[in-house]
Amino acid sequence: MTTAQGTTSSGKGNRIERVIGKGGLPMMCLWHSSGYSVVVSEYGAHIVSWMTPDERELLFLSDAAVFEEGKAIRGGIPIVFPQFSKQGPLPAHGVARTKRWKVVREQVSDNDAVSVTLRLNSDRQTETVWPHQFTLEFEIVLTDVLLTTLRVHNTGETPFSFTSALHTYFRTSDVSRVSIQGLSGAMFLDFLKNRESSVETRGEISIHEPIDRVYVNSPETVAIASGSDGVRYLVTKDGFADSVVWNPWIEGARTIADLRPEDYQQMVCVESGNVDAAITLAPGATHSAGQIIRAQRL
Numbered sequence: 211m212t213t214a215q216g217t218t219s220s221g222k223g224n225r226i227e228r229v230i231g232k233g234g235l236p237m238m239c240l241w242h243s244s245g246y247s248v249v250v251s252e253y254g255a256h257i258v259s260w261m262t263p264d265e266r267e268l269l270f271l272s273d274a275a276v277f278e279e280g281k282a283i284r285g286g287i288p289i290v291f292p293q294f295s296k297q298g299p300l301p302a303h304g305v306a307r308t309k310r311w312k313v314v315r316e317q318v319s320d321n322d323a324v325s326v327t328l329r330l331n332s333d334r335q336t337e338t339v340w341p342h343q344f345t346l347e348f349e350i351v352l353t354d355v356l357l358t359t360l361r362v363h364n365t366g367e368t369p370f371s372f373t374s375a376l377h378t379y380f381r382t383s384d385v386s387r388v389s390i391q392g393l394s395g396a397m398f399l400d401f402l403k404n405r406e407s408s409v410e411t412r413g414e415i416s417i418h419e420p421i422d423r424v425y426v427n428s429p430e431t432v433a434i435a436s437g438s439d440g441v442r443y444l445v446t447k448d449g450f451a452d453s454v455v456w457n458p459w460i461e462g463a464r465t466i467a468d469l470r471p472e473d474y475q476q477m478v479c480v481e482s483g484n485v486d487a488a489i490t491l492a493p494g495a496t497h498s499a500g501q502i503i504r505a506q507r508l
């Protein structure tokens with residue numbers, strides 16, 4: 211099997227391999243005996259690939275993505291912390307995705323999951339833009355599903371409040387045949403209409419125009435069916451209250467330098483996050499939130 215970063219597994223069981231990926235960035239390839247594989251960049255603890263046993267890529271990664279320190283990688287699963295989007299003084303989506311994380315744990319047990327944990331400690335640079343001490347841990351557990359958990363530890367002397375998300379870009383070959391299910395009845399803030407709030411009335415949300423919405427206190431599980439690929443993604447979140455749905459559409463894609471103009475047709479973001487209500491963490495406390503994503507044949 212060849213992963214998105216060009217690494218191949220010799221068809222063995224559970225394995226972890228460290229490679230140098232795009233832009234010379236260190237990456238880790240995880241293979242599970244089910245045949246699923248994941249590639250994560252130590253820069254940003256950023257999952258850039260999640261592939262099926264028959265080598266279908268399930269995440270969108272822009273061909274124009276920049277793999278350089280200081281720039282967020284466009285696609286995959288960016289980690290948003292401590293600020294979602296531009297809701298504050300920090301760079302959009304915060305600092306975590308543009309920092310080099312450290313691998314602190316690797317686990318390969320033949321009859322079970324393959325997992326890695328990466329850690330990021332606050333430093334002078336982060337404290338310049340966000341004056342709090344923290345340690346983040348991002349745990350990736352791969353079986354035939356992908357479980358990811360973000361743990362936030364307050365290592366300082368004062369409480370801090372943060373918003374966060376796993377900004378997942380799901381791949382589709384035709385966004386006009388995508389249907390997002392499970393959000394009916396949820397209240398949402400429309401970021402295209404100055405955060406105007408409404409209630410979702412549709413059982414199935416299709417995408418035929420720009421969409422940028424935060425569904426507040428959304429159901430635990432949301433499904434994204436991609437009719438053109440015969441696959442349904444199931445996202446089950448825990449510790450994340452909200453679901454964000456985003457597609458820039460034609461106009462928006464043109465304003466994003468690391469997206470090709472037609473890329474909006476091959477991606478849909480459904481993000482598990484704590485966006486509407488910030489989490490406040492006392493000194494010494496830890497907050498944990500995660501999601502399980504799985505791909506089912508339609």
Ligand code: TA6
Pocket residue numbers: 282294295296302303377401422454455456479481
């Ligand atoms: O996912 C929602 C969103 O906040 C959109 O408003 C858009 O800005 C997107 O994230 C991508 O943000 P980025 O900073 O990665 O370009």
